[in-house]
Amino acid sequence: MSERSATAPIKQEPESLLAVDVGTVSTRVALFDVVESQYRLLGVTTAPTTAEFPFLDVSEGIHHAVETLSTIVARGLLDDKGSLILPSRPDGNGVDVAVLSFSLTADVRTALVGLLPEYSLRSVRNLARSAPVRVAAEVSLGDGQSEESLLDVLIRARPDLIVIAGGTEGGASQALLQTLEVVGLSVHLFSVDSRPQILFVGNGEVADRVRELLKDVGAVYVGPNVRPSLEIESIDGSRTELNHRVVELLRTKISGLDEPLSWTAGALTPGALGIGTIVRFLGQAYEGSKGVLAASIGAGSTILAASFGPTVDLSVRPDLNLGRETVGLLEHCALEEIVRWLPVDLSDGQVRDYLYNKSLYPRSVPATVEDLWIEQAVARQLLRVAVQAAAPSWHLRRARPWPALLPLLEPILGAGSVLARAPRAGQAALMLLDGLEPAGITTLVLDAHGLLPLLGAAARVNPLAVVQVLSSSSFPSLGTVVAPAGRGRHGETAMRYTLAYESGRQVRGQVLAGSIEVLPLPMGEKARLAVQPSRRFDLGLGGAGHGGTITVSGGLVGVILDARGRPLVLPTEREKQRRAQEEWLMQIGA
Amino acid sequence: MDLPTQTHVAPLVIVRRRRALPLPGTITARLNQKVQAGDLIGRTTLYPKHFLIDVAYHLGVPPKKADQYFRYKAGDAVSHGDILAGPVGWMRKVVRAPTGGRVIVQGEGRLVFEAVGEPFELRAGLPGVVVGMEAERSVTIETIGALVEAVWGNGREEAGVLRMATPSADTELTPEAIDIGLRSTIVVAGRVTRPDVLQALANLPVRGLMVGSMPATLVPAAREAHFALALTDGFGMRPMNSAAFELLATNVGRDASLNAQPLNAWLGSRPELVIPLPAVGTADVPAEGVAPVVGRRVRIIRAPYAGKVGTIASMPHGVAALPSGLLAACLEVELTEEGMVLVPLANVDILE
Incomplete structure (x- = not known):
């Protein structure tokens, strides 16, 4: 970078x-x-x-x-x-x-308690998505559940942690205290050695009463209110507290x-918070109108950290990983949505068996080409599921240029061994492009050594080291991506370009709709790219058909002109899907 | 460096297993007691329903005053219809227990009542001797015998006589191979691929099935099966690893316990088949965390040699390029048919 x-x-x-x-x-x-x-x-x-x-x-x-x-x-x-x-x-x-x-x-079973389903419960659910927890129960007195059923649900969930939200700042507290009584009673019914921790992230004015009410049943922690008013959700402050609670719980198990x-x-820095720290830092460093996104696909979770200003939106999905939960992806999408990314002809059964076997042997690596393609197809779909769930709640500073697509981003960091260990840089780039579908102009950066959480922890003690390492070859650029929104007829011109190298050499050409073209530009070099999309395509430079000239940086892949269109539409027939994937892999040099 | 996983396929070892109640309850076994696989060793109740009873409201008295009418202390067991509080006034108002259960907590005119939950009985699971106990929670049973660990189980456990249903480790079990002689046994076969085979086994019925692999599409049927089902090698068309198949073949006709519990990497528990054997000579507790060294027997867990058993011929020095293009630390493994092959260290499983 x-x-x-x-x-x-x-x-x-x-x-x-x-x-x-x-x-x-x-x-x-x-x-x-x-x-x-x-x-x-x-x-x-x-x-x-x-x-x-x-x-x-x-x-x-x-x-x-x-x-x-x-x-x-x-x-x-x-x-x-x-x-x-x-x-x-x-x-x-x-x-x-x-x-x-x-x-x-690890499996941190968490029960979420809110007063109103559409307000505090929704916010505490969003909070839970920012930490590696498994939601074992959600309860709310406001959705018609009786106190008795709430009690039974909490007891059956056998949570390690109960996160409670409710009440706006300065708002009424009676219903909240009534809910807390039931929570306290449920915790009282657990044996002393299995009582969950309690994190209260509701009305701050009653925090002392909450501590008093629950002090005899277990450890009570208080974080900032996730719903200070009906209109405002504020998760940033409580996210740190929640992640620390999770790590504390894991320490009791490990x-x-x-x-x-x-x-x-x-x-000790929770890994996801560390990634969030780096993204926040990059958001401040880039200071542009675009956001910064880090996407990490790990054996334990898929993490998305996005920053569009002073805050960071963090999504931690332990249910989406390339480890023991690999097969869990099928709870979020159909098998066909994974198979469609394969450039080889494999049966549904082979892919399904692969997912199950990967869950049995999470440390194993793909030794054959077929296994590699399946693993990379899974990675694409993990990203898609994660981003589709997370992106709608990102806190943007300005409206999305294309409502159905991601907001403009610069840069996008990809992390996780499936990306970093990909045999060819083009494979890593294509996984990010297919999984995230960035639109407009952006840069793809690879966390080649899995350093993001490490640097996030280091930021506390040596921010200068973090700044300088982030700027080093440890985070190689895959290349500048030019990916216009819109869709053209297959084979028609999507955009024309002229790339002017620093040496004075110029390359001109056109990219056909439905294809990818890579212009060689080595790492460390810059060039001027004049690009003119057709009327069907929009680069975010003033509307459909508007082009411009930008400075592009080299990378492991080069300048990637992705004219497949956004949203990306894949063929519906299996054989056409396979051929499309094969072509795109070849076009990107993978 | 990657670390291989480890699977026990051992002809004679000491097997020590902790059998725990899911919730605190009553342990009925005694220390040093000899138990059979089906013996009851503990019981508890699951998922009790709770009642929050507003005693003051029902009695028509102020909350503070209601407490004097409580008839039981917290923890007391009561039967259905027993009077929990009252009588009060000329109408002799009372509050009765909605069902059998116990009083959990009471005060300020309210009472929490816990109904008797779903009974849960803990069985020994394998024959042996009780060598350890944890009050209200668990029993540790020890036996000596053969141990074959598996990688996936359908969550059931059964005991029965061991029978082979296929002649080799890579032979598929078909409906034609299922006959009355397999009734109430634990069946061993190379692999299973058809749902009608599971149905035929259920119809007999058998007690258990241990195979090398099955397609993942059979998972729902396997979970619904009323017999224990365990896979030694994984999903797909993998044969049973030869080490496991040969060990099972030498023990045909013996009693065996198949615990098809799910794999739990944290606790180290996994599906397994135990064949109690008379202790001849000495047996040890199986070694854990064994390092990969030259000469060690390993099983390959990923394509292209998934399910093959061989021995480590040389240890890794640096990394090698795989056919997939990935770079990984690799071992040279000597396989019977394929000869010397290069395998990622992460893709081998030490058989101990």
């Missing part, structure tokens, strides 16, 4: 930084230090996360990863006793600062965090 690179030399005492992220399948450790006045990624390693049986101790995986990193960077990181050398020694061994991020997703926490003075 180089648009707003931070190249200011370091004035403060340089500090080496070790960042650890405990993920669902992999534990990642990265070392950053100053090289020629700039923070650089010196090395990154992964090791299997050892949270599950038979290890049940995440520190084993962390030590394994740190040991491997130590060998790679030829720098002692652990002492004879296996403890992190902190701070660094004059001989160069050790690190000055360590940060810890926690992206591991051992081995005490030692790494001693490296960080107890600081």
Whole structure:
């Protein structure tokens, strides 16, 4: 990522930084230090996360990863006793600062309680989507449920966490307190060792009474009201509290965090919040009229973080992942919606079996070409399901230029091993284009080493390092994307272009509707692109048929002219779908 | 470096299993008690319904005053129709228990009543000796025998005599191979692909079915089946791994317990078949977290060699390009038919 690179030399005492992220399948450790006045990624390693049986101790995986990193960077990181050398020694061994991020997703059963279904319950549901929780029950006295049924629903849900919202700031509190009595009673009925935590994110004026009312039944935490007025939903503040509650709950289920926490003075950043931090930062750095989006497809969850100003919209979907829940995708879409992305002829049964087997063996990797195409098809559909659910509630600063499409974005970051480990950069680019369907002009950036949560954790202690690493080759651009909204007849001209390289060379051409064209432009180079869409297409430069000249940056793929149209419409016949996917993969160089 | 998963396919090991109630209840087994698979070892009630009773309203007295009319203490069991509070006044108003249950909490004129829930009985699941207990929660049973772990189960558990229904690990079980001799047994077969086979097995009925694989389209039928069903290798057309098939074949005619519980990676519990055997010589608890080393027996879990069993011939040094184009740390595995093949470390499962 180089648009707003931070190249200011370091004035403060340089500090080496070790960042650890405990993920669902992999534990990642990265070392950053100053090289020629700039923070650089010196090395990154992964090791299997050892949270599950038979290890049940995440520190084993962390030590394994740190040991491997130590060998790679030829720098002692652990002492004879296996403890992190902190701070660094004059001989160069050790690190000055360590940060810890926690992206591991486990089953945190959560019950949501609201007063009114269309207000507080909806807001607390949106809040729950910003953390890796599994919603086990939703209850509201306002939808006609009796106190008795509410009690039974809560007890049957056996939640680890109950999140309660209700009441506008300064509003009436009687109904809320009545609901809280029932919640308190349900918690009282759990055995002491299985009582859920309670997070209250309702009317702040009754927070003290809530604490008093529930103090005898369990731990009560209070976050800002998610519905301060009927018209306003405000999730940002409570999201941090919720994510910390989730991590605290996971700590009670997972051992081995005490030692790494001693490296960080107890600081631990939930992985999704870390990604949100980076997106917020980029939103401020780019300061444009467009938004910033990060999309991460992981073994534990699919995360979308979007920023259109000072706030970040965070969507965490543990039910959508490329791990043990892979088969769960079929609860959100039909199998045909996955199969349509395949460039090879595979039966529905083969794809369905693949989803089930991936859920059984989440660490396994696609060894055959057919398996790779299925995995990438799943990735596309995971993104589509996640973005279709999240995008309508993004807090935009201006109206969408095309109501049915995503708002204008710059840049789009793609993360997750299915993208980062894709054999060809074009495959990663096409997964993002198909999964997110960005319209207009944007840049695709790849988190090549899975650093987003690590940098999110590092932002707290060394923001300069974060700025400089984000500007480095650790986040390579896949290329500028020009993807007009609209639809043309297959084969007719969708847009004409002239690309003027810095060398003075010019390339002219046209892109036909329904196709993709890639113009070579290596990483680090810039060029001027004059583009003129046909009347059927709109680039966001003033309406359909309006073109312009823009500066484009090179990337691993190049300048991607995507004239397939938006919304993207796929053929309905299976064989035509397959041929279309094959063509697009070839056109993008994948 | 990736870490292979591990599956136990062991001819003689100590099997120790914790059997827990889903909710606190009563443990009926005793320490050192010998149990059979079907023996009751604990019971509890599930999903009790709750009643919030406004006693003051029903008695027609102020809430504070209502408390003096309560007839039971919190925790007391009551029968259907028992008087919970009252009588009050010349009409001798009372509040009666809506059903059998117990008083949970009462005060300020209100009472929470819990009805008797759905009974749940915990069975031993496998024959053995009770070696550990946790009051109101669980029993640990130990036995010695053969253990074959699986990867997917339909959630049921049954015990019965082991029978082979196909001659080889990659033979499909067909309706023609199902006869009366399989009634009430645990059937072993290479794979199953047809729903009518599951129906035929249900009609006999059998107690259980252990196969290498089945198509995922059969999952709904398998979940509805009234017998335990476990897959040793996964979904699709995979054969049963030869290690499991051969071990099961050598134990035909013995009693076996098939627990087709879902896989739980956190707890390490997974579907499994246990064949209790007389202890000859010594047996150990199966090793966990075994490292991949040269000579170790492994099963390949992904295409193109899914279900094949071989031995590790060499360990990875760096990464290799796979046919898919991915770069991954790989092992060389010696397979019987294919010879030496390169397999991603992440795609092998150590058989221990």
